[in-house]
Amino acid sequence: MSEILRIEDLTKKFQKKNLFSSDSNEVIAANKVNFSLNHGEILAIAGQSGSGKSTIAKLILRAIEPNSGKIFYKNEEIKSNSEELKKFRMRCQMVYQDPYDSINPRMTIQDIVNEPLEIHSIGTKEERQERVLETLRMVKLEPAEEIAKKHPHMLSGGQRQRVVIARAIVVKPEIIIADEPVSMLDVSIRAEILELMKEIQTKNKISTYTKALIAAISEPDPENLHKMKEISL
Secondary structure, eight states, X not given: XXXXXXXXXXXXXXXXXXXXXSOEEEEEEEEEEEEEEETTOEEEEEOOTTSSHHXXXXXXXXXXXXXXXEEEETTEEOOTTSHHHHHHHHHEEEEOSOTTTSSOTTSOHHHHHHHHHHHTTOSOHHHHHHHHHHHHHHTTOSSHHHHHHSOGGGSXXXXXXXXXXXXXXXXXXXXXXXXXXXXXXXXXXXXXXXXXXXXXXXXXXXXXXXXXXXXXXXXXXXXXXXXXXXXXO
């Protein structure tokens, strides 16, 4: 499998100010993180809350700037405010852990899933509408025509997370970063969402970077035991 994403010595430090004085402490959220992701591969980073998993995801997408380190997509370095960054953000999409806060409650499901297509100027209005319906069917939200007209408050938590997944895959990305995608859902529907993501990943040959709490969603692979290593977060 060919390498699609590579992280080299990624470091992020924050200054934590003291509430009652002008003093501040340095907090290291990510410390010289190195890993790579191959095409079609699933990579899980496990760690306790506050260990820096979400910070790494934001750094990859350049939502926040690293203090040092490099990010490579297909062997090309991704830098801030570049044309490559815009293309990368279309090819690398995020599935957030909270389906309640990650979508706009004032927008219809049609508009929520359509938004990435408009941002990246993909297709005509009619083509975008058809792709939205096709994607809703892919994540098993049916009847798609009726779901598309609804607002988020009219859906269950599991359905909302399917909308979040639909928004991520509608632009046909090559990488999905899943931020603990089932941690906010009821136990009864977690397996359904994980099976759905696995099905989409297999069908579309998407590389997936997941950030799982220990014993949450990562699947052990005996063949990869020799590749396991500890990284500093």
